[in-house]
Amino acid sequence: MANTLQAKKRIRSNARRALVNKARKSRIRTFVKNVELALESGNAEEAQVALKAAQPELMRGVTKGVMHKKTASRKVSRLAKRVKALAVSA
Template identity: 55%
Template structure:
């Protein structure tokens, strides 16, 4: 356990930040799941709409440091490819 006052405060900040990051990561995964489910159903219009909602959430998670920016870009890219493939 932290001994100094500053270390105790740092521990509190880390705990709070961890909760926020968990929430952001969960929100991102929920939006990705929406796209995945639309793709599984084969509904191109629904998949496109879900992707348009998911992309900003994924990029926001990257911007906030929850996931690396390359990871976010890769996820968006792969989802976009799959949605386009569904329409073809």
């Protein structure tokens, strides 16, 4: 258990940050899921729009420290590759 005032404050602030980070991760997952649903439906235009919305959200997660830069880049790259493949096949 924390003994110092600063340690107690860090516990409180960490709990607040955890809630914010959890909400941000959930929002990112929702945007990624929207891209995947558009890909499954086979609608290339809808998938492109969803990808354009998901990209900044993923990168915002990087700037806020929720995920690593390379993780976000990898996710964007894989989604873009799938969207492009769908557009070419359509």
